[in-house]
Each structure stands twice: as structure tokens, then as C-alpha cells.
Amino acid sequence: MRRYFLGKVLQAFLTLVFVLLFNFVLFRVMPGDPATLLLRGTSNFNPDTVEQVRADLGLDKPLPQQFLTYVADTATLNFGESFFLRGRPAREVIVDRIGPTLLLVGTSTIVSAIVGLIIGIYGGWRRGSAFDVGSLGFTLFVYAMPEFWFGMLVLMAFGAGVGPFPALFPTGGYDTPAADLTGFAHAIDVLNHMVMPFFVLTVAYLGEYAIIMRSSLLDILGDDFVQTARAKGVREKQVLWQHAVPNALLPTLTLTLLSLGYVFSGAITVEWVFSWPGLGWLTVQAVEAKDFALLQGLFLLFSVAVIVANVVADLLYAYLDPRVRAA
């Protein structure tokens, strides 16, 4: 177990080094010198100032030294200054946006996992029933649709109000800025803003869980121990909930854990559609402003979250299923 644990952690560490290298190389080979990009459009854009900025950014040093500086900076969470929010450290900008993203994507991940699980269990148990066929069709449809498109439709129907649909919810943002609410009233206001993006994300994520749960339940139901349970005369309900479901839960649990790694980066387009001031919208803003310092920091954060979630999922899996450890 210890060997397994160390192996996984080492692997994750290597992946992280890869990410750092990638981040470093990519943002240095890109067309257009960062110093030029930074100064373009400002009044003091001339060769001297470009040289000055290059020196400030450390771009005149040899590459290995630049890399070490980059690693040291990253280790101390110094991501450099954001271009488009001129002068603000990228880290500060990112930290500001973490809360809203966690709130929105975290809750919708958990709710969609639970609802998806239940749909998957009922579908798999009554394979071929109207419910199963209906939920499979729905799942496929949701899988095939871009989440931001669904978001646009929901926003149009219930935010702006079109035809028969009433405009029920605010069309975007995190809260009502002018209202200056505090405490409970503020929480209600935020929830009110969250309803639509939450709904969109939950529906968009549902399918994955339902499909995984359904197929793993079907796998388990074909196993011998289920037949044994039935042969012993165990009630059908008990066969499902006490024998089949606990064993079928494992893959879904892993998927949920892995998805939690995507909490930061999971809702890039949906956050943008609903102007939800989280990391996703920040990413779009960074792309539009060509703010590479910010983009670099965001990419690192997104990757680290996923790497950590992967390690946790691996370890939990090994803990719950001894066969994995032995392999």
C-alpha cells in the first residue's frame, strides 16, 4: 500500500513538473515578445522601454536561469502582473474569483452526481423500460449539446423572458451591485443570481453520472454473486440496494472525485454566458485581453486541481478496492 501510495504521488509530481515546463516553454515560444505586447498601445512604446521591460521581466537572462526563476516564483505563488488589470498581481485577481466558482460549480457537481446516480440506478435496474429509454435519450441529447448554447437558451427564456416564458431571474452577475445588501438578504440575492447557471451546469453534468452508474450497475447485475443472492431468495429490493448498488458505486465515486478536480475550470463558457465572476469568466477575459501572465496562472491552477483530484481518486480507489493495490 505504501509503495502504491508513493508511486502515485511521485507520478503526480512528475506531471506537475511537466505542466511547469509546458507553461514555461509555451509562453516563451509564442509569437510576439511579452515586453512588446505589454507596451503596445501605450505612449512609451520605443526600443529603450522595451529593453527596460525585458530586463524587468528577466527575459534577457539565459533560458535555464529563467526557468529556475519561474519555478521559484511559482512556488511562492507569484504569477506576475496581470496585463489587462494593469498593475494588479495575477494571483490577487485569481484569488478574488475562486469563491464564486467554487460556490457555483461545486454545488452543481455534487447535485448532478446525486441526481445522475439515482437516474442511472433506476435506468439500469429496469433496463429497457420507458424510464430507461427516456433517460438514455435525454442523456445522449445533453451530452451532444454545448453547455453554453443551453445556457443561452435558458438565459433567453427565463432571464430576458421571451414569448410565453416569464423573466424570472436576473440575467447575470453574482449579486445586485446597487442594492448594497448584507447578511441573509445578500445570500438570497446571490442564490437568485445563481439559479440559472446552476441549473444549466447540473443538467449538463447529469448525463455522465447517469451513464456510468447505469453501465456499472449492468456489469454488476451480471455477476455471479447477484445470482447467488437471488437464488438464496433475497428480496429484489435488497438485491439492488444491498448487493448491487454498493459495488456499482465505485466507478461513479471515482468520476465524482475526478470531476471535483474540474471545479475550477469546469464552467468556462457557462460562467461567461451568465457573467458569473468566477475563474471561467476570468479565463475568457484573459484570452480576450491576451493577458498571458493571468492565463499562465489560471492554467497552472486548473492543472494542479485536476492532478490533486487524480491522486486522491487513485488512493481512495485503492483503499476501497484492494484488487487495485495488488495489481
Place this chain on the structure above:
Amino acid sequence: MRPPPIEPPIVAPPVIVEEAPPPVPPGGPGKIAWARRRRSLSRSWRVYRKNVMGMAGLLTLILFIAVALFAPLLADREALKVTCECNGPPLSPPSIDFPFGTDNYGRSVLALTIWGSRISLLVGLLATSVAMLIGAVIGLVAGYFGRWSETLLMRITDWFLVIPFLPLAIVLASVLGGGLFVIIMVIGVTSWPSTARIVRAQVLSVKTRPYVERGRALGATNWHTMTRHILPNVGPLIFANTILTVAIAILSETTLSFLGLGDPLSISWGTILEFAFGGGAMGGGQWWWIIPPGLAIVFVVLAFTMCGFALDEILNPRLRER
């Protein structure tokens, strides 16, 4: 970004049901092999034809491909231009002249959607080809040669699998500057790892089979063994995987274009949605501007997915109805 894509299950090659050995056709071993492959193909097709989901997907696909191919017959290319005289009043709801209404320049949304199918399908197919090429080569080499090349290649594969796909694609596309070619390469370069893994797993099982050993004993080179014995056996698997990857590639193109990383001059379903979003179609309630390109994406992706699942069911005996 949705949670990590479901990795398609590892597909075993079709089980060859021993039939009475057909009369040996005249000609060399190549001819015999091809005759056998043709028989196997027509057997798979017979099974596929009975699969309702697969046939529905296939018909939808044929319809969309026909629309893309015959776009010039269905809608005048001029209608894509902002300055075209054929344009109607801006943002007019569906009418007889403009069945899907018009956008903020008065362009016919129907014409945009028809022409958009070309770019969307093209990017999806080309990006998938890139991904399949990379994935197949890496999987083959890693599986066949093993040792350090396997360790190294699988490390790289794992890295690409772990790194969140959409942020990676966004970062790559925005650093490289966007545009059609960049988008194709970016999607291709980020979506090969699951193929590489599946191919490698299959190669590992195929290369231990007796006929490969027999070939080697007869003096077959690595190249011959790989291209004549291993590749044909991994082929169906790569094909099934391709179909599923196209669906993901089309969705990715849509997302990247929506984020403004596509080519603003070539209309795809993603760019139409980007324009609609930027033009405030939601606030204005111009549903006819949003629904057609979105539904087109849904149907095409659905069609590819259904074909992929159906193929999977045929090629993977484990999945057949118990």
C-alpha cells in the same frame, strides 16, 4: 467544460466465427486476406444494419454531409456577406423569404447554418484525423516496441490525459493566435491520448498471438509485422474510436469558436453562436438566431455518437445483450 470524457471501452476485434472454409481463391496470400476482410466487413455490416440507433445516426450523418457538400446549391454564398443585397431587414423573425429569420446584419440564418456545416464538419474530421494519426502511431510504437519507448510515450500520454482538455486547448489556441488551422491542430493535438491507450492495449494483446510469432519465425521485419499483422487487427478499433472522437472534436470546435478563437471570416456553427451572443440575441429574444446552429450541432454530435456506440456494440462482444 464537461467532466473528463468517458473513455470508450476497450473494443475487442470481431470474433471470427469459424465458418466452413471458403474455396481458396486463386492468387497470393494478399488476395486471400482481402477476401477474408471483405467477408468480415459484410458480416459486420449485416449486424450494423439491424441496429436501429446506428442506422438512425448513419442516416442523419448522410443528411448533414449532403447538406455540407451541396451547400452552394442550397444557399447562395453571397448571402454570407454582410453587404449582400439579398439580405433582409436585421433581426427579422422567421418568414417565407427567411425561414430561420435574419441576424443583426440581415443575413439569412438558414444560409449561415447551411454554410456553417462545411467548416464545422471539416474541422471536426480534420482534427480527428490528426488525433487518430498521433494516437495510432504512439499506441502502435509503445505497444509493439515496449521497454523505454513505451514508458516514455505512455508518460506523455498520461500527461495529456490528466491535463484539463479545454483550458489546454484555450491556452494553446490563444498563444498560437487562433484561426482555422490552429484550431484543427490544437484539437488534434489535445484529443489523441485515449486513442493511444486503447491502441496500445490492443497491440499488446495482438502481438502475443501465434500468427505474429509465426511471421517472425519466417523472418518478417518489424515493419512488415506492424503494417501487415498488427495494424489490420487494430484497424476496426481505431475506426470505432474515430467516430466517437469526431463528435468531441466538433463540440470542441464549437466551444473554441464561441470563445472567439476561431477564424472570424469562416462561418461555423460556433461562430454563428458567438455572433449571436455578442449581438445580444438572448436579451433581444431572437431565438431563431440561436436555435438553428445549436440544434445542428446537437444532431451531428448525436449522430456521430450513436454510430460510435452502435459500432462499439458490434465490435465488442462483451457489450452484446446479456
